[in-house]
Amino acid sequence: MKIYKESLDAMLGIVRQYTQQTTDMEIERRVYDIIEHVRTNGDAALREYSEQFDGVKLDDFKVDQSIIDEAWDNLPEDLKHALLVAKKNITEFHSREIEQGFVDMDTPGITRGQKVTPLARVGLYVPGGTAAYPSTIMMTALPAKIAGVKEIVMVTPPQKDGINPAVLGAAKLAGVDAVYQVGGAQGVAALAYGTEQIPKVDKIVGPGNIYVATAKRQVFGQVDIDMIAGPSEIGIIADDSANPVHLAADLLSQAEHDPRARAIMVTNSEKLAQLVSDEVERQLSQLPRESIARPAIENNSYIAVMDSVEDMFTVMNEVAPEHLEIQLPDPMEYMSMVENAGSVFLGRYASEPLGDYVGGTNHVLPTSGTAKFSSPLGVYDFVKRISFTQFSRERLQEVAKDITTLARTEGLEAHARAIEVRFED
Amino acid sequence: MKIYKESLDAMLGIVRQYTQQTTDMEIERRVYDIIEHVRTNGDAALREYSEQFDGVKLDDFKVDQSIIDEAWDNLPEDLKHALLVAKKNITEFHSREIEQGFVDMDTPGITRGQKVTPLARVGLYVPGGTAAYPSTIMMTALPAKIAGVKEIVMVTPPQKDGINPAVLGAAKLAGVDAVYQVGGAQGVAALAYGTEQIPKVDKIVGPGNIYVATAKRQVFGQVDIDMIAGPSEIGIIADDSANPVHLAADLLSQAEHDPRARAIMVTNSEKLAQLVSDEVERQLSQLPRESIARPAIENNSYIAVMDSVEDMFTVMNEVAPEHLEIQLPDPMEYMSMVENAGSVFLGRYASEPLGDYVGGTNHVLPTSGTAKFSSPLGVYDFVKRISFTQFSRERLQEVAKDITTLARTEGLEAHARAIEVRFED
Known part of the structure; x- marks a missing residue:
């Protein structure tokens, strides 16, 4: 795996380069035609x-x-x-x-x-x-x-x-x-x-x-x-206390999804970076889906070595990974530093595939940096809210002037009159 | 205003005809070019x-x-x-x-x-x-x-x-x-x-x-x-106890927004339907924005006369209006019958413009029937959720076989191995 050892600013720039997306107008047009055909026929x-x-x-x-x-x-x-x-x-x-x-x-x-x-x-x-x-x-x-x-x-x-x-x-x-x-x-x-x-x-x-x-x-x-899903990705934050064999296996578990998948590790240990990189190569050659995982690892994946724990989280929050493993001692302590991630896996035994299947959390998660603004799929995605308001005559009268002032400022005379007719009789 | 007196099924068909939307591929293309130009330059x-x-x-x-x-x-x-x-x-x-x-x-x-x-x-x-x-x-x-x-x-x-x-x-x-x-x-x-x-x-x-x-x-x-906003709309459910002058004023408060706005009333009283229709015409001719409100009333708006309260709500739930006024005695009693609406205004003094300005509820609401699946803008639109999971070695071991079974069923060998390496040492 590619290993970066850069300043924080340079590393943030590199992270952003890996996450550019684009719309393909040719696909847009073909999909539009398909939808119109189904809609009509x-x-x-x-x-x-x-x-x-x-x-x-x-x-x-x-x-x-x-x-x-x-x-x-x-x-x-x-x-x-x-x-x-x-x-x-x-x-x-x-x-x-x-x-x-x-x-x-x-x-x-x-x-x-x-x-x-x-x-x-x-x-x-x-x-x-x-x-x-x-x-x-x-x-x-x-x-x-x-x-x-x-x-x-x-x-x-x-x-x-x-x-x-x-x-x-x-x-x-x-x-x-x-x-x-x-x-x-x-x-x-x-x-x-x-x-x-x-x-x-x-x-x-x-x-x-x-x-x-x-x-x-x-x-x-x-x-x-729901959110528009891109290729899967995993981010891992780890220090020397983590096991490089586990880390490599976890990185590969996402890489095997798609040649466009991304596996990203951030660590404060150059030694760990090298060990994991070597271990990824070793395990990769034994995978049935090597032909999918290899381009994912070689083209889209990397390890970043940062000086401090703070910088490690700053970089990872910019990645905003779909899955995030924190393999540091007392991992729960770091949840307050996680700003952008879909689902977080804490400690040695919360391997990401746990969450894919039976951990209980959802595996439909924001990809490609969209964890900056979206959430795991949840019960909240299948409900909607309806607001309601009841005001007495007196309460409406108290704010009537405020309503008509705002309505007339906005040039909406009929809005003002709808309030005023209530008090004309 | 156009007054319909139809069976429930026929009326539901009419409601649906009023809510067809479409995409304009020419506008899509022009917008695409603008976005690309800004993105590049x-x-x-x-x-x-x-x-x-x-x-x-x-x-x-x-x-x-x-x-x-x-x-x-x-x-x-x-x-x-x-x-x-x-x-x-x-x-x-x-x-x-x-x-x-x-x-x-x-x-x-x-x-x-x-x-x-x-x-x-x-x-x-x-x-x-x-x-x-x-x-x-x-x-x-x-x-x-x-x-x-x-x-x-x-x-x-x-x-x-x-x-x-x-x-x-x-x-x-x-x-x-x-x-x-x-x-x-x-x-x-x-x-x-x-x-x-x-x-x-x-x-x-x-x-x-x-x-x-x-x-x-x-x-x-x-x-x-947030939701893609269409023209504004108001739905009113009313019976003989309501004041036709108020109802007409409220219908027009939405009609003045846009020639494509929609004002829809459902009632069980033919008499009220006629009174409101006449009153809308009378008030319309006195509005500064008559040229906007008139096409909205004439082309997109209607009154439906239904036999029962139940049918009134069935029709209105199909409309799924952005704003819904319930002008019936004891209006709060009917909230359980409201399935699709953005914001509901209950009783004589909750005129819809109250909610546009100072009632406290949000006025950015789902339009064009999208209240079937979306909500008023709210605090929940500006947060995201991050899931987290920590499992002990014992707990992971209990479900390890379930994870590897599912992973291998799905052809994802690296997922299975990420769990198994945890128990190899």
């Missing part, structure tokens, strides 16, 4: 794309419930056990995220507050092929369920030999109500606008390739979406 | 656009603090009073929205939780000309301030005779740290990418025209944005 358009992109001819998109039930029943026992443990822990953690509304009645004659209600219908996008992750279904469907969402539907690209049984089994366990075989930008369009067979949803969540991500951005406003 | 691009679109030549975009201070000092006393009352009430209400993180330590050997932290820097977009609303600055800056955002910057289109003093005064009162004279898609691009003079922000909020809205959607992911 519904299921007929979906059938066309299914043949063209997936090589599968379909009349009905919905997967029979019997196939889903059977998939769960026939899963290997160890996988069932793992999914059940995941469900238990995810449910425990996410139940803490349930939000309550409030009522403010401190002032006589004024009642105001906020009501929290679940979204009515949510759509999960689940990638096909080797990127079909049963764990992601648990991470997206369970928080929606806990939020009280009435109906959860899932779309996933059709496969010549049927949808992956682990995906279907996880969908059943997580409480998904219907599974439709349609993928890509057309799957997103179907969820956003609805077709004859596929119901329109209020929010679309879940990861996908660049076409899926672009389609999500384009339909945003028509429906809500 | 920074302030030089902003100067070009300022001359081209606003007819103003500028070297420095930042408004001198002395001009801002002076603007506040010289505001009329009644306007100062109104802004101070607004600030007090908005602060009171929004302080209830502050969120806390949590720690779950129920299981020995496991500590996990969530930390809530404010965004570092937020940008407000404030439209120019007649749509420059000081109240909107209060509604966007104050929740950010309450959330703990360290730096709030504002962009607004340059004006030949300087920025509106009411806008500058409100910015000072609300705690905005810097005001830059740059508008349109280029203003959004400057906030998203930063230029020599304008700092990059983490989130952009505030309303704007179609170019601003399109630019916000395009930079979403690079930065966070």
Whole structure:
């Protein structure tokens, strides 16, 4: 791995260079055409794309419930056990995220507050092929369920030999109500606008390739979406007390996701930097997904050696990693220094893959530096708030002049009159 | 106003026809070019656009603090009073929205939780000309301030005779740290990418025209944005107990915003429908903004007469109005029937303009049916969450097999090994 030993300012500049993003107008245009076609022609358009992109001819998109039930029943026992443990822990953690509304009645004659209600219908996008992750279904469907969402539907690209049984089994366990075989930008369009067979949803969540991500951005406003996911990344802050074999394994666990994935370590030990770099190389050559992990390590990953703990956190807060491991003694002490990260793993035994599966926290997390402004997927993503206000005649009268002054300053005469007519009789 | 008397199903179909939206690929392309130009050429691009679109030549975009201070000092006393009352009430209400993180330590050997932290820097977009609303600055800056955002910057289109003093005064009162004279898609691009003079922000909020809205959607992911605002709308649910003069005035208070604004009433009284329709016509002809309000009333607005209270709410939940007035006896009783709305105004004296200015609730609200999935702007929009997890060796060992099973099911061998190396020594 590349090792930098730079001043703080120089290192911050290097971090920023690694995180530039860009929009591709050609992909925007192609996705736009796909969405328009689905919006106008519904299921007929979906059938066309299914043949063209997936090589599968379909009349009905919905997967029979019997196939889903059977998939769960026939899963290997160890996988069932793992999914059940995941469900238990995810449910425990996410139940803490349930939000309550409030009522403010401190002032006589004024009642105001906020009501929290679940979204009515949510759509999960689940990638096909080797990127079909049963764990992601648990991470997206369970928080929606806990939020009280009435109906959860899932779309996933059709496969010549049927949808992956682990995906279907996880969908059943997580409480998904219907599974439709349609993928890509057309799957997103179907969820956003609805077709004859596929119901329109209020929010679309879940990861996908660049076409899926672009389609999500384009339909945003028509429906809500979760964050647009980029390649996965891990950041590690470690000192000499950490085990280089563990660190290398953790860095590689993210690198194996995608050639564009990023693995970044910041340390105050040049010795550790060298040990980890060597160990990454050693482990890399033994990985089945070496061809994916190697370009991720060589092109996008690095180790930064900084002088002080403070500088280590300054650099890592600029990275704003999706996953952050703190491998320092008494790691919890450092949580106050973490400003930007999706999910933090503290100490030697909180290896990042724990959080991918059964730790309880969500694994749908802000990537590519977006942890500066966004949060892990949670129960709060599947509710909305409604404000309410009641004022007595007296209370309105007290502020009537303030309202009409502001309304007339803004040139909105009808706003002022709506208040004044209340006091004309 | 057009009065419908239809079956529930027919009426729901009509509601949906009024809420179709669409993307304009030509505008997408022009906005894309503007963003690319600003991103590549920074302030030089902003100067070009300022001359081209606003007819103003500028070297420095930042408004001198002395001009801002002076603007506040010289505001009329009644306007100062109104802004101070607004600030007090908005602060009171929004302080209830502050969120806390949590720690779950129920299981020995496991500590996990969530930390809530404010965004570092937020940008407000404030439209120019007649749509420059000081109240909107209060509604966007104050929740950010309450959330703990360290730096709030504002962009607004340059004006030949300087920025509106009411806008500058409100910015000072609300705690905005810097005001830059740059508008349109280029203003959004400057906030998203930063230029020599304008700092990059983490989130952009505030309303704007179609170019601003399109630019916000395009930079979403690079930065966070609030909801993309459409034209304003009001829904009213009323029965014979309501005063038709009030109802008409309230409908017109939204209609005067925009020819595309929508005013919708649902009632169980044909008599009230007719009275309100006549009264709207009478008041409309006396409004200074009649030329804006009339097309809004004639093209986008309607009254629906339904048989039952239940059907009235079913129709209104399909409308999902930005503002909802419930003008029925004991209006609070009906809050449980409200599923989709931005902000609800209960009873005779909660006229909607109360909420625009001094009621305390936010007036940046989901429009065009997006209340089905989004919320009023609030303190929660200016924070993010960071999850954290610590497991002891024993606790990790208990779930190690579940993790490796899931990882290998998903073909992620390096994930499995990251756990296994912990137990090899």
